[in-house]
Amino acid sequence: MDIKIVKNSNPKVKPDQNNLGFGNYFTDHMFIMDYTKGIGWHDPRVAPYGPLELDPSAMVFHYAQETFEGLKAYKAVDGSIQLFRVRDNLKRLNISNDRVCIPQIDEKMMFEAIKTLIEVDKDWIPSAPGTSLYVRPFVIATDPYLGVRPAGTYKFMVILSPVGAYYKEGLNPTKIYVEDKYVRAVPGGIGFAKTGGNYAASLKAQVEANEKGYSQVLWLDGKERKYIEEVGTSNAFFKIEGKVYTAPLEGSILSGITRDSAIRLMKDWGYEVIEQRMTIQELKDLYEEGKLEEAFATGTAAVISPIGTLGWNGEDMVINESRIGALSQKLYDAITSIQYGKDEDKFDWVTKI
Amino acid sequence: MDIKIVKNSNPKVKPDQNNLGFGNYFTDHMFIMDYTKGIGWHDPRVAPYGPLELDPSAMVFHYAQETFEGLKAYKAVDGSIQLFRVRDNLKRLNISNDRVCIPQIDEKMMFEAIKTLIEVDKDWIPSAPGTSLYVRPFVIATDPYLGVRPAGTYKFMVILSPVGAYYKEGLNPTKIYVEDKYVRAVPGGIGFAKTGGNYAASLKAQVEANEKGYSQVLWLDGKERKYIEEVGTSNAFFKIEGKVYTAPLEGSILSGITRDSAIRLMKDWGYEVIEQRMTIQELKDLYEEGKLEEAFATGTAAVISPIGTLGWNGEDMVINESRIGALSQKLYDAITSIQYGKDEDKFDWVTKI
The missing domain is CATH 3.30.470.10 (Aminotransferase class 4, branched-chain amino acid transferase, N-terminal domain)
Structure with a gap:
């Protein structure tokens, strides 16, 4: 060319x-x-x-x-x-x-x-x-x-x-509102594509979450309005009793590249990573039982964004005492170390130019 | 100003x-x-x-x-x-x-x-x-x-x-494909708004319908994939045993102005107009029973667009022998007569400038 x-x-x-x-x-x-x-x-x-x-x-x-x-x-x-x-x-x-x-x-x-x-x-x-x-x-x-x-x-x-950094708060844990009114995408739609319409559709939920004191929303699925999908424009992960859960790629969520990087690193470290649908009620129950250890979002802009608070149904779940979790920090450090060439590029992710 | x-x-x-x-x-x-x-x-x-x-x-x-x-x-x-x-x-x-x-x-x-x-x-x-x-x-x-x-x-x-005219075929009945793969919108999304994302989301279905020999798609609801919603960028109507059915405005379809004009005219003429969800299977059954008399789409660009054929599940329903129905023609004539000032503006729809 x-x-x-x-x-x-x-x-x-x-x-x-x-x-x-x-x-x-x-x-x-x-x-x-x-x-x-x-x-x-x-x-x-x-x-x-x-x-x-x-x-x-x-x-x-x-x-x-x-x-x-x-x-x-x-x-x-x-x-x-x-x-x-x-x-x-x-x-x-x-x-x-x-x-x-x-x-x-x-x-x-x-x-x-x-x-x-x-x-x-x-x-x-x-x-x-x-x-x-x-x-x-x-x-x-x-x-x-x-x-x-x-x-x-x-x-x-x-x-x-x-x-x-994308988020003003940096790696500080964010407050996320579980969106129950607006829908971002459904299978058969454009949710898996990086195309403007998905972002225009998301603005109003974000503004209303901001007004309630949250920095972003957690999207639920558009069909049953109960399965956890994404956080804002990032993918969401939950560490529960040592295992890590994230939503599967079924057409409505973006196939995040940082999502994939995080999954591969965690598997490499010996974590069990489970791509499986989970309802917000299941998550709440696990939280009540003290089993929700960490939550974080992954994306190119912010890399890893720990979730400190999840607001749902008028109540706040405060995760890991709203501190950065050890796994969130380890992932952030590992990914950014590869990105800045401080660590070996064992997955062949880096292209020198 | x-x-x-x-x-x-x-x-x-x-x-x-x-x-x-x-x-x-x-x-x-x-x-x-x-x-x-x-x-x-x-x-x-x-x-x-x-x-x-x-x-x-x-x-x-x-x-x-x-x-x-x-x-x-x-x-x-x-x-x-x-x-x-x-x-x-x-x-x-x-x-x-x-x-x-x-x-x-x-x-x-x-x-x-x-x-x-x-x-x-x-x-x-x-x-x-x-x-x-x-x-x-x-x-x-x-x-x-x-x-x-x-x-x-x-x-x-x-x-x-x-x-x-918007459609090259003019008032000729169109061939419409019932879309079962792609979804346009769901309640909670942006389907009721005239915003670009809805149109970008619709292109691929339209292209694939064209390749199959249809001029447009009939959208089904995004949640259960069975309720009839819109035709392309128009609202859809079905005349069944003398009564007229159209999808209700529940957040996923556009509140069409021609849709509303058609409803008000038909009611004025004594038709029973029912805004009610209908599955594509129900429509097919009514078609098989010989009860589906006319189908048409309404929109600003085309005003009234008669539907001559509905392709679903590998079979074509040919409606009213693929001729323009009497009600479709009457609506087209009535609306355009008001638009061109040939008829009395009894609903106060016209603004002279």
């Missing part, structure tokens, strides 16, 4: 590495590639970061035919740049694309796009502890047409954002 | 009125109004129709925080311009906005926006039989930010498109 590079002649001042937050700042360049029906993907290029010009009738504005991914590039301790599980993210982007009828994109081509863009903007990768360069590949439908049908033109883009 | 108007100095050549199709052409102007948290909606303006400039990180591209409406302006037989049920559309836009955490917009302000824009582009309203000016108000979240939260900045826009 021949990627044309047009350098930004007016680079920005880089933000303070200790005050990045998440998704606030963008680098000097972006990657763009166009799709035209009958031609395929064409014109891969790196261009100065700047506004997109789209017709007001572009289908993405009306019918949300859009997908995205999120992964991170790290400044490793040896000074090299490394991506974490990039192949898995790109594979998942194509799974999402398939669900909303966006044409497949060659995964090698996407990798070249990310690699080239990061090389151009490598001075933007922060090195302060806990920081990284968030990589956001995404696809949008651009046809200027108002009928409901898959578009014939798309843009695949990659933008980069230097980030600190 | 003081709407600033900047005229397009380079107007387009208008398309052939007999070959408009749906949503292909746009007029010379558009309406835009911005929202900024802490300030509210501001700077209402009519501007030359042209591309939007948005940051690639704009939230609408990633999290589909977007809503829309669709209504039509008609050149009435007396030469005046009239809108059909515009107040209901604007009310519904705010219901959709609420569901995806977009700030409410004053309905009078939206009406002024539409009225002003149509007045500026009034020469674009086609007058050939069956044509109209489709009005598309929409809202998009524009924050350049990658975290999942409601945006703090939005654009409310209105664009106009001169249109012919």
Whole structure:
């Protein structure tokens, strides 16, 4: 793939590495590639970061035919740049694309796009502890047409954002509200895909949980409204009498890459990890019996987010005295050590660029 | 509201009125109004129709925080311009906005926006039989930010498109596939809102139905996968032994304005209209017993779309010998007669502008 590079002649001042937050700042360049029906993907290029010009009738504005991914590039301790599980993210982007009828994109081509863009903007990768360069590949439908049908033109883009930690609280245990009014997804829908509609659907529950003093929601299944699914945009895990439980991938929840990393590490450490449906009532009963030892959420942005409190039915379950659990901490340390190149990459998760 | 108007100095050549199709052409102007948290909606303006400039990180591209409406302006037989049920559309836009955490917009302000824009582009309203000016108000979240939260900045826009009939087949009965694999929505989700995610979620089912030789799908409920919900983006009606059945509004289907118009007209004509859940098996049984007399879908774009064939479980139900039913035709004629000012507006549905 021949990627044309047009350098930004007016680079920005880089933000303070200790005050990045998440998704606030963008680098000097972006990657763009166009799709035209009958031609395929064409014109891969790196261009100065700047506004997109789209017709007001572009289908993405009306019918949300859009997908995205999120992964991170790290400044490793040896000074090299490394991506974490990039192949898995790109594979998942194509799974999402398939669900909303966006044409497949060659995964090698996407990798070249990310690699080239990061090389151009490598001075933007922060090195302060806990920081990284968030990589956001995404696809949008651009046809200027108002009928409901898959578009014939798309843009695949990659933008980069230097980030600190996703949750302001850092690794502090979060307060999570068990959502009993709104539904995120059901099997047969789009819940397993990283596509805008799932996120738009989640906002109101999040706002109402915030108003009640919780930072996020725990989603229950949309059919029976009792099985535990995800926490916000992360996967949820529960340590019960030494064993670890998480919801199975049955079409309504996202196949999280940090979820998979956590499962593989825990199995490697000898934990029994059980992917099995569990009702919120079962969890509550186990909590009452003193058997719920830890709870945490996994995601690319926050890596591991310990759950300190679960609010359900007007009562709060306070888990592990709202302290970070030993397993949560061990997982966070293990994953981030691999990500920053402090530990051996025994699962072949890291790609040096 | 003081709407600033900047005229397009380079107007387009208008398309052939007999070959408009749906949503292909746009007029010379558009309406835009911005929202900024802490300030509210501001700077209402009519501007030359042209591309939007948005940051690639704009939230609408990633999290589909977007809503829309669709209504039509008609050149009435007396030469005046009239809108059909515009107040209901604007009310519904705010219901959709609420569901995806977009700030409410004053309905009078939206009406002024539409009225002003149509007045500026009034020469674009086609007058050939069956044509109209489709009005598309929409809202998009524009924050350049990658975290999942409601945006703090939005654009409310209105664009106009001169249109012919939505379905190429016109009032010809359609072939509809009963969808048993994909799900559109469940109660607690976003199914009742006109927001992009519902449409993105529907594309794959539509494509697969097309491949099987059907023009659209009939959605079943997402929980039990047996109750009849909608047809594509329209509401579904079934005439059975003289009575008319349609799915009730229970959160997963859109509260169609044409649906409501059809119900009110049929009741006015003495039909018993029953909003009640019905399984696809019940419908099949009634069909086998020769009791299913007519089926049709209602929507703004197509008004009334007779259903000639329903494919389910590998078998086709051919309804009313795949001819247009008397009730479907009567409804189409009655609604369009009001829309074009040929008939008395006894329900106060029409707004002259």
